Amino acid sequence: MFVPRCTGLLLRRCSSAPCPKHAVTPKLLRVREALEVQKPAGRDVKVQGWVRSVRSHKEVLFLHINDGSSLESLQVVADPRLESRELSFGSSVEVQGKLTESLHKKQNVELVAENIRVVGPCDPLAFPLIYNTRQSLEYLRQFPHLRCRTNSLSALLRIRSEATAAIHSFFRDNGYTHIHTPIITSNDCEGAGEVFEVEPANKQNKPDENPHFFNVPSFLTVSGQLHLEVMAGAFTKVFSFGPTFRADHSRTSKHLAEFYMVEAEISFIDRLQDIMQVMEDLFKKVTEMVLSRCPRDVELFHKYVAPGQKAKLEKMLNKQFITMSYTEAIEVLKQAPREFVYEPVWGQDIHSEHEKYLIEHCGEIPVFVYNYPYDLKPFYMRDNEDGDHHTVAAVDLLVPGVGELCGGSLREDRLDFLQTRLQRLGLEETYQWYTELRQFGSTPHGGFGMGFDRYLQCILGVENIRDIIPFPRFFRSCIL
C-alpha cells in the first residue's frame, strides 16, 4: 500500500540542474559563515551571491561577493582568465575555490577561485544601482524591488529581522503569551474615523442579501488592544506584534498607512509605573540584543546615515527614562523661552513641536508623560477621579528624533465607570462583550503599544519612516 519514496533519480527529471560530475562537492558556505572561519587552511568551498565589485588587474582579478547574510562581502581572488564579459556589478555568481587566510588587515579570509560561474548577468547600463556610488535613500525609494541590494537597505532589513526576533524573545523570556490579534475587525477601536474599510473586490450580492461580506462593516485594525485585553483576562501577560493601519492623509516622515505595532497587556497591575517599566525594559533590552547581534549593520547607520546617533543612543540606554505628568509638562511648555505654533494649554493635545521641546528640556533622554486630561482620551482609559483637572491613567513615551514612540494606559476595569462612559458615547451595545470582561473576574490591568518602525527610526537615526519598512504604504503610494 505504501508508495516508495522516490529517489533523486525520479525527482531530478523535474529539475534543470545538471548532475554534479564530481563525487566530492565543495561545502556550500554563506558569506557570513566563510568570513567567520578561523583557520581556513585552503579548504574547498563554494559561495553564491551577487557581485558587489570587480577589479581587474593584469595579474589578478578581485571580486567582492555579497549574499545578504552580512554587511561584509567576501573577497574573491582569481586568475584574470576567469573573468568574463558577464561578470559585472549586480550579476549573480557561484564561486568555487579554496578558502585561505588573507594578508589584508580588513579581512580574515579570502576565497581563491578555481571556478567562477555567472548565474545571472546584470547589464550595468540598465541597472539602476551604480557601482561604488552611495545613492541617496530618497533616490532608492523608487526601486523597492532593488534597493534591498544596497548596503544601507540590506543592513536595515537585517536589523529589522533581528529586532523582530529580539522582541519575540523579550516577551517570551518574561512569561508573555503571543496572540494573533485580528487584522479585520468589526470594532473601530478608538472611534478614530481614519480607518480602512474592507469588502471583496468583486461584490456579487443579490439584492436581498446583506451588502457586507461579514454581515457588518469591517475595518483594518488600528490596534489589537481590546482583543489583547480579552486575552490578558486568561493569560495574565500577553503581547502581539503585527501590522496596524491608518487611512492617514498626512505624508510626513513619521507616518505610514501600514505600520507595525508591538502591543502588550498585563493583568493584575494597578500602577502606571509598572507599564512604564515594561516599556523601558523593552526598549533597552531589545536594543541591546540588536546591538550585540548585528553591530556592523548598526554601525553603518551610526557612521554614515546619522553621524552622532551612536552617542545619542548610548545616552538613551544608559540613563533612566524621565517621568513627568502631563500637568508638569504643560507647565514646562508654558515657561519655555520659545514660541510655539500651538499655545500649550492644559486640556489640549501635546503637539509634535511640544514633544520635541520636552525631549530637549529633558536633555535628549526619553521621557514618559503621564496622566492626561480625561476629555482627550478614549473611553477605555482608567479614570483617576482627581477632581478639577480631571485625568486618566494614560502614559506616552517620547523619544529623541521621533517624538511619540509608545502609548499606554491603565484600562478602566470598573464595570460601573465603564458603562457610564459607554452610555454617554452611545456605544453600550457595541461594546457589550468588552463590559462583560469587567463582569466576570475583572482585574486591574493595563498595557501599551510601541510603533516598531518608529523604534527602528529612533535607534538608527533614520530620518524617513519610508526607509524603515520594505514596502512602504502611504497616501497616494502603494508600489508593488
Next chain:
Amino acid sequence: MFVPRCTGLLLRRCSSAPCPKHAVTPKLLRVREALEVQKPAGRDVKVQGWVRSVRSHKEVLFLHINDGSSLESLQVVADPRLESRELSFGSSVEVQGKLTESLHKKQNVELVAENIRVVGPCDPLAFPLIYNTRQSLEYLRQFPHLRCRTNSLSALLRIRSEATAAIHSFFRDNGYTHIHTPIITSNDCEGAGEVFEVEPANKQNKPDENPHFFNVPSFLTVSGQLHLEVMAGAFTKVFSFGPTFRADHSRTSKHLAEFYMVEAEISFIDRLQDIMQVMEDLFKKVTEMVLSRCPRDVELFHKYVAPGQKAKLEKMLNKQFITMSYTEAIEVLKQAPREFVYEPVWGQDIHSEHEKYLIEHCGEIPVFVYNYPYDLKPFYMRDNEDGDHHTVAAVDLLVPGVGELCGGSLREDRLDFLQTRLQRLGLEETYQWYTELRQFGSTPHGGFGMGFDRYLQCILGVENIRDIIPFPRFFRSCIL
C-alpha cells in the same frame, strides 16, 4: 535642565492601589513558576489568577487557581473562614500564603493560604462557562471573549504562541532573514478574483481627485511570495509569517477569510527536492519544539479532543514524507477501488476527496505531490519543458486530517520564459518590476507557503479551523 525622575510617591497618586503596609512583600509567582518549585519549604508567596474550582469542606477549603501560564492550576488550601460569597468559579483572586510540599500525587506543591482577596467577582449564573463541565468547542465559539478561559482554548493558544516562536527559531537558526511583506498590495498575486479591496471608510474625495487612497486599487495580500522573491534576490534565504486573506464564500472547517501563512523563499536552488526538504524539516522540527515546550497542552488535545491523534502524529514525525508526481497521483486515483465525485483526469485539479484518498493510500504519511500541469498553475512557476504532458515545477504537501498544508514551486527565473507568459496574459506592464528581478542578477530560486492554522489543526487533530485562531473571520462572521 534635567527634570528629576519622579519618585514612586508622585506616581502613586495616579494609582488606585493602596500602599503596601508591610515592608517585606511575599514574592509574586506565576502559577507555572509556583508549580515548578522543587523545595517550597513554606516560603511566602503571592499568586494571582482566576478561580477554576472551589470545594468547601467543613475543615478545609480547596481552590484551584489558574493564570494562563500553564494548563495545570495551583491548589490552594485554606481555612474555611477565608471563604466569601464572592469567591466563585471565574472570579479573579490574589492569594497570599506559604508554598508547601503537597501530599497529593498529582502535584508537587500547594499554597497554604493566609489571605485570599477577591479582585473581581464573577456571577456564576450569568457566566456562560460552567464549572466542571466540558462545553463543546462549537458552543464556546459564541464567546470569543471568554472561551480563552477554558482549558481547551487556553491550551490551544499557548501551543499557538509556542509554535509561533518555534517557527521564528527554525528559520533564524537556518540563516533566513525575516521580512515583513506588505498586507496592502497593488498586486493581485494569483489573479484569483477572491480578494478583499481596501479603501478609507470615510471617503472625502473631491471630484477631480483620484478615487483611490493609494491612487491605484489596493487589496489585502493573498501571499507575500512575490515580495519575498524581491528579498531572496538580496538575502538568499528569507521568510515571512503573517496574515493573508481570501474573500472566500465557502464556510468549511478548513477555510478562513483571515489566516496565517509561513512563507519562505530561497535563491540559488534549482531542485524541487530542496524545497520539499525545507518543508519537511519545518514541519518536523517545529512540531518537536512544540511537543517539548508544552507537552501537557498538546496531551490535552491528544487525549480528549482527538483521541488517536498522538499515534498519527508520531507516524508523521518518524516516517520520511512520501513523494509522488502529479502524473503518478492521477494514476493512483484512476486505479482506486472507489468512486469519486470528480473523476481523476490528467490536467484537472486534485480535489479534496482525491487528496484524502492519496494520503490514505500512502498509509497516512504526509505526501508531496509535484510537477503539476502547466495550465493549472500561475505564471510564476517554472516551466519543466516536458512536452505533451506539460508541467511546471510545483509541489503541494498533503497531510492527514487537513489535506493541502503547503504549496510551493521553483519560480520561473528565465527572463524570456517569464516575459512570454506575461505577454500572453496581458500582464507584462503590471509585472515589469517582477521581470526586472530576472534581468539584474537572476538566480534559480523557489519557495513555499504553509498554512499555519492548518498546521496546528494537523498536529492537534482539531476538526474546525475556527477553534484554532483567537478571533476567526469567515463569510458572514466577524465577531469582535
